[in-house]
Amino acid sequence: MGDERTKERLLKESLTKNESLTKKASLTKKASLTKKEQLDRYLRQKIISGSLIPGQALPSQRQLVDQFGLARSSVREVVQLLELDGLISTAQGGRSICRNTMAKYIELPVEGIGDNLAFQLQVMEARAFLEGEAAYFAAQRATDQQLIEIEKEFDKMQLRSKGLTTLDKAKADLRFHMMIAQSSHHVLITSFSQLFYNRYFNAIYGVLNRTLIKFGRYPDGIRMQHEQIYQALRQRDPEQARKVASEHIIYTRNLLESTD
Template sequence: MASQLSPGPEGDKIVRRKLSDQVLARLRQMIRTGALKPGDAMPSERALMERFGVGRPAVREALQSLHNSGLISISHGERSRVNEITAGTVLDRSDEIARLLLDAVPSNLEHLKQARRMFELGIVRLAAEKATEGDVAELRDLVARQRALLGTDPVPFIQTDMAFHARIAEIADNPIIAAVSVAMLRWLFEYHTALLHWSGKEEITLAEHARIVDRIAAHDAEGAVATMRDHLDRSLELYARSEGPTEAGT
């Protein structure tokens, strides 16, 4: 009597992959291994068709997938080129998803603020340990530029405020830390750009920024953390009491 095979797991099924998926996998591998480097022009559609033995639709679909994921840039009338991938470019492509996440689940805004607080306290400790005289001078310049914006449109004030916090993150000399810091600031504040208003706390914000710079300049890590904590706690408390907009100071 012939033996009967019992139904196997889903993994036993043979799935025929789309040609475009196979082309996509090959091209990704070429980018990963450096066969195609940042700035390189992609091979022409005809060259790829001949190399992989597929038709133009499979090649075009694979190239579009690479473009959608940010690995290449497609320009009409020009050859597609391989993009340089950095932490910043990866997070830039997450902006729309982040906005959807904040819209869909309001509690995620609180979670993001908590994460940003923990992140900034770690960053300012590193900044106090590593800051050069040049770093301190640039931070003081940003405080002065922000002060010069008092009484004007609140958006440039907020943008300079964001630049101040982003510059502190740059002192860590870690591109991932710098990119995550900028992304968090962008998600928190650009998300509310249409609702920005003056809170009357701008002078307090500027004084706190100046004290943070003083602690960084003195290489006082504990003092910098304590000053930043007070600054963020005040800001987040005001933020939570508003009906959406941030106060003009982070």
């Protein structure tokens, strides 16, 4: 029994570095978790499950105090663990933000110059797949509030599109699609979309630029297609959402290819 306690202590000691509180608890077979361990598990599960998406704020420390009956110093110690694991970032006054944990594992290939047509076409083809899947899951999982926000963004895009520069048009378009990605509540799709749009913004902008030069304005079908995407989300039709989101990008791609 002394040996048992020694084993227990040595095991705990071997676990002191970079192990979450919940992993320690499960390895030492504790019958129940402390409140700190419960909070640690709760936050990690929200992040890993996609319930919290990159860019979203965590509940505030004071909210977690109330919710878990912990002191703020105890909450802060748990939050520090997550921050050190790279799951969140905090800044004074600025809320704790869920991080894109994919960022440190994936370095998307160095972008070719943004105005290379062949490269732009490939970026569009990747978008077709990515946004189709995002729309599929968004139709299933978007909250009602998220659908409202997407509609508002869609309306804003329409109302403001006349007065925008090409750069602003490109940004608005990506904001719309990023909102769909986030409402998919799929942590891999959300994370990858963020990285993809950031990395290949120049190519995406170049696509829009070429298109506007050829047609002088947004091609007629684009607006209707955005609306179709939105309607498929609103009707909670995953297959339809995937179909129209993917076709929207393929349509734009094919318009572009025909400029040769």
